[in-house]
Amino acid sequence: MRDEVDDLSEAWARERPDLDLAPVAVFSRLSRLSRRLDLARRNAFTAHGIESWEFDVLAALRRAGEPYELSPGRLLRETLVTSGTMTNRVDRLTARGLVERLPDPADRRGVLVRLTPEGKAAVDGAFEALLAAEREFLSGLDERQQDQLASLLRTLLVPFSER
Amino acid sequence: MRDEVDDLSEAWARERPDLDLAPVAVFSRLSRLSRRLDLARRNAFTAHGIESWEFDVLAALRRAGEPYELSPGRLLRETLVTSGTMTNRVDRLTARGLVERLPDPADRRGVLVRLTPEGKAAVDGAFEALLAAEREFLSGLDERQQDQLASLLRTLLVPFSER
DNA sequence: TCCAAGTATCTTGATGTCGAGATATCTCCA
């Protein structure tokens, strides 16, 4: 079975036979899949009336467990965005009533963002829809292959997870 | 070796023990890696004075081979962006002198975007820098594992490459 | 030949993100 990246790699090999193109086979696929995944996520979420960026924040809070509170700083590290972006996201989620901002009792510079009951309901529904869409996405691989893939990706991710 | 997604998966398992979380192990890693890869790409390119979006367009033209021409429509399918985005990108690349717009002799609605010699030099330099950065990224995997990974990703991508 | 439907590209307005800088508070050591 060929995919679009096979074509792309061949084209590069034809044009730049002097280069070692091994990384292309992995990373072009990685970024293209990620793009497709984003679209699928967006789709899965619209039925639940939330946006991908909203899910990212709500999910981080939901995973944290009771009382569903994290600081903006923690949230931006979890979701890999900048502080300006997170301020903006929390503003908009607050306006929608899905989270609320509380002063951090332990640090007067700080703030805690807490999931509201509405936010919790929204994220729980959306997460189930996301899992269903992702399962569909994965259907070409059997269980053993899925594990193998997860394990290979983990190896690539480990260097970024240290400290 | 644990990565950040191991933590994330455990947190979900604790909070939602009712759900089958298998897809998370693959797709959370996929999107996080893609995010890291984007940052690494941006870094590799800045030394060459171009942006990631510029590279995407220039690379598609470069791969096409002499005379390095593609239509905007073809470019947007290659780079997975919308037509409005591509118009804007070609405008800016034209202003920088890296591409030029020509009327399509075969279709008066159409346009051809052609790489200039400056554009070709820019994309060739940037591509080598990108490959170097990506090789670094891949260094945790031996050759056999790289092939395995590419092959598993291909399987996921095939359904999108048909037609 | 004519026209309706299809196709290619561009325009426009809304939006989300980033990066740099501002402010307030905390930490820790001389």
Next chain:
DNA sequence: TGGAGATATCTCGACATCAAGATACTTGGA
């Protein structure tokens, strides 16, 4: 204890993207 440097969050302007719609041209069938 005083203060320098670190940290947490927010502000603001620039910018790239998207979605929807406009325009111009092409195609195929009546």
